[in-house]
Amino acid sequence: MVEEAPILPRKGRGAIRNESGRYEKFTRIAVSDGWDRVPEDEFPDENRPRTEIRTDSSRSIVSHNQSPDIPFSSSINPYKGCEHGCIYCFARPTHAYLGLSPGLDFETKIFAKPDAASLLDKTFRGRNYKPTVIAMGANTDPYQPAERSLRITRAVLEVLERFGHPVGIVTKSALVTRDIDxxxxxxxxxxxxxxxxxxxxxxxxxxxxxxxxxxxxLRLEAIRKLSEAGIPTGVMAAPMIPALNDYELEAILQAAAEAGAKSAGYVLLRLPLEIKDLFADWLETHRPDRARHVLSLVRDTRGGALYTAEFGKRMRGDGPYAQLIAQRFRTAVARLELNRDRWALDLSQFKVPPPETGQLSLF
Known part of the structure; x- marks a missing residue:
């Protein structure tokens, strides 16, 4: 008898399932014939899917958006997919565009962009290019494990420095301290x-x-090291998940401030598209005692749904519970004297240097 496969955690992975993306003609459903019940040590690869690094051959590297509730209009993502495996990651649904699953595929099939630095150099040299602050880490983490050996993010930073171009970075990785220089x-x-x-x-x-x-x-230690090096450093308490980690909001801000953070922000849990089911599976597996309560409170912050994409509300939510979190954040930020001095990045230093070949322009 074949039955639907039980939900089993994967060691070192966030997602429990790997079902097809929303654009596929056929839906892939895991089934069980009993073999999944043998001890995992007998078939270790079954429960420990390996990471596969693929090459992304995109011809452009800078992405643009016109979202009114996002503080940047340009971004760079050196990688598609993210091995960090954060179950709540709002970028997971983007893997469906590649014909892959936003589940395990998102964190095991990583697309690296080895030409990112050269593409950025070419972009900056375009006649019509106008500098604006570029965000890194807005979608997937620029310092995920593959960066340790591939060094794509570091190469991008070298281009940004050469052109005098401003950049804002968000990461969950202490690897960022490698590039303190x-x-x-x-x-x-x-x-x-x-x-x-x-x-x-x-x-x-x-x-x-x-x-x-x-x-x-390690993340708090990274804040300390960056701050001591004179780098303006902040903390993002994100996402805040009702009845799971939201009670830690003040403690996170306090610890970050003590480590040297000067700015802070937060985002309420977002569950667009496939993430709703992935997150619900994760709760039932890892926090079954509070799964229903968490999802109920999430609905309270989203007008009865698990997610609404309305600009201005998708990051903060709505309703009494969301308003309480916002008030707690404002109070803690004021008490800790965070966000007092906004670090304005300088756009005036952008300048196109001579090509690295050394050959001078005729004009």
Whole structure:
């Protein structure tokens, strides 16, 4: 007898399932014939899917948006997909555009952009290019594990420094401290700001919710190192999940401020498209005792639904519970004296340098 496969956690992975994306003609459903019940050590690969790095051959590197509730209009994503495996990641549905699953595929099939730096150089040299602050980490993390060896993000930073172009970085990885040399030079020219995303201070929760991201203590230590190097550093308490980690909001902001953070922000949990089911599966597997309560409170902040995409509300939610979180954030920020000095990045230093070949232009 074949039955639908039970929901089983995957070691080191966030998603429980790997069902087809919304654009596929056929829906893939996992089934069980009993073999999944053998000890995992007998078939370790079944429960520990390996990461596969693929090459993304995109011809452009800078993405643009016109969303009124996003503080940037241009961004760079050196990678598609993210091995950190954060179950709540709002970028997961983008893997459906590639014919892959927003579930396990998103965190195991990573598309790297090895030509990112050269594409950015070419973009900056375009006659009609006008500089605006570029965001890195707006979609997937620029310092995910593959960056340790591929060094694509570092190469992009080198181009930004060469052109005098401002950049804002958001990451969950302590690997960002590897590039303190470049970031410190950019900071002296008011060309960079860095923010560490700290979702929880609970290491056990972090291990299952964002399994391959740096631990909370390492992220706080990264804030300290960046701040001591003179790099303007902030914290993103994101996402805040009702009845799961939202009670930690003040503690996260306090710990980050003590580490040297000067700015702070937060985002309420977002569950667009496939993430709704992925997150519900995760709750039933890792926090079954509070799954119904969490989802009920999420609905309270989204007008009865699990998600609404309305500009101005999708990041903060609506209703009494969402308003309470917003008030708590404002109170903590004021008490900790965060967000007092906004670090304005300088757009005036952008200048196209001679090509690295050394050949001078005729004009």
């Amino acid at each position: 470049i970031l410190a030079r950019l900071a002296k020219r008011r060309l960079v700001a860095v923010s560490l995303s700290v979702t929880t201070l609970d290491r056990d929760l972090a291990r299952v919710m964002e399994p391959r991201a740096s631990t909370p203590p």
